[in-house]
Amino acid sequence: MRSTASVLHLDLDAFFAAVEQRDKPSLRGKPVIVGGVGGRGVVATASYEARTYGVRSAMSTREARARCPHAAFLTGRFHAYRETSSQVMAVLKAASPLVEPLSLDEAFVDLAQAGLPDLEVATVVEFGEQLRARVAEVTGGLTGTVGIGSSKFIAKVASELDKPDGLTVVPPGTESELLRPMQVTVIPGVGPATAERLRRAGIRTIAELEAVSEDEIVRLLGKAHGHGLFRLARAEDDRPVVADRETKSVSSEGTYDTDLTDRRLMAGLLARQATHVGERLRKHGLSGRTVSIKVRLHDFTTLSRSSTLASPTDSGATIARVARGLLDDLDTSGGVRLLGVGVSGLADWIQEDLFGESEPEEPEIDLPSPEPSQRAYVPGMDVVHDEMGPGWVWGSGKGVVTVRFETADTPPGPVRSYPVDDPALGPAPRPLED
Known part of the structure; x- marks a missing residue:
């Protein structure tokens, strides 16, 4: 455990919606909801103006419209989000060589590597304020909330305490005092199922969890999960900030301005992406066992399917064959906006075919252009x-x-x-x- 508050967590506020408000002046200060705009869509992000009406992430678009019918409902512009995220990550990496991105809109920063004169609370507060100001400057006014503590867990919890556009530092030695009144759901990995199991055992707060023996928690939740929660309930977290994560997957994806409805075209696009993935695997001397596809439908709903092979492969043809099979199980009749292929379960070896046979690589695929659809123009585009x-x-x-x-x-x-x-x-x- 660190003796200083030297782990910073930055969480950009209502990120997708904030980018839309930045780029669309008429929406500034008004409710904005980003996600699926159809009846079966799901909210990805709601601006703080929309949250006052009870709209939240993962809510159905139908319910969001009922709660806030006057909001602007927009589909996502992932190219804009990625570009803005890259600007923010560049700011963080200029501040410290140890930055661990978690997603487009959040990251950990190791302040022990930031060249600060000391790690006293006043010093890290000043650093955090300067970092937030720099993020706002490079992104055109986007705000981020910062939490700083002695571990990743504490920094993440702290960044939730003063949203939006705030900064909270948890002084070393006060971690348990902060955590004890909180619900167990603030602990990473405690989702609805785990929370319900704990509730049935009479455990709702971290103070109640802290009072339970490790053996009892393991009995309730299993060995790995139980040991982890036992430690986190006591604010024990020694996970380092990892700048360069080991590559866990190789993937390729594309987003299309007109919805894809032709199954043959989709299969061809997946095969082309599979070829690119195979080339990248071979270039880096890697292979993988699990092939997955990602399909984002016209209403912003994202589907994924995966299949695990008996042995690792770096063959684009094999990856394409599995990807096409996975696509066959999905209903894409409403139109598809994004397709992607990935390989995970990576290894640095390949199981040679025992019978001396392998699938031939497919020739370069000549794909027709997608036919224009009536959904070519979607809100926010x-x-x-x-x-x-x-x-x-x-x-x-x-x-x-x-x-x-x-x-x-x-x-x-x-x-x-x-x-x-x-x-x-x-x-x-x-x-x-x-």
Whole structure:
């Protein structure tokens, strides 16, 4: 355990929604909900203005519309989120050589490697404030909440205490005092099922968990999980900040501006991605046993399927065969926005075929372009008009698309409607994601 508050956790506030508000001036200060816009969609992120109406992540879009019907419901723009995340991670890495990204919008930073004159509370508070200011500067005003403590667990808990746009430092020696009144669900790995098992045993708070013997926790939750919770309930966490994680998977994915509905086209795209994955595996001398696919439907719902092989492979043809088989089990009739192939369970060896046979690599696939669909224009999507310039899709339907013409650097702009096949209007150019 560290004797100093030298682990920092940064969590960007309502990240997806905040990026949308930054880039769409007319939405600033208003409820914004990012996720699936269809009836079966799910909320990915809600702005703080929408949260006041009870909207939260993982809620169905149907319920979110009932709670906050006047919100702007937008599909995600992952290229914008990735670009903004890269800017933030660059700031963190300039501050310390030990940065451990957890997702697009959060990371741990090891302050012991940041070159600070000391690690007293006043010093790390000043550092945290400077870091938050720098993040706001490079991202065009996005805010992040910072927690600083003697471990990853404590820093993560601290970053939840003063949201949004806050900073909390837990002085060394006060960790248990902070944790004891909290619900056990603040502990990583305590999801609904584990929380219910603990509740049935009369354990709701960390103080109640701390009072239970290790043997009893292991009996309730199993050896590995029980030992971990026993330690965390006592604020014992010696996990290091790891800058360069060992590669756990190799993947390739692509996002498409028009929904894919042709199964043959989807299978071909997966095969092409599988070929790229195989090439990357061979380049790094790796192979893997588990092949997975990711499919994001038109309503933002993301599906994944995986299959584990008997032995590791680096063959693009083998990966493609398994990926196509996994796709066969999914209903994609509503349209697909993203496809991806990945290989995990990596090893640095390959089981040679005992019979001297292997699947031939598939030739380069000549794929037709996706046919335009009526869902080519989805709410929130970046577009550009020959005369009006850049804007974003306000809404579409019945052959008409409505656009608000504005950017992050302009005042709120005018709204215009066009036929979906208007040649003067089209998707805005953006970096390739595959």
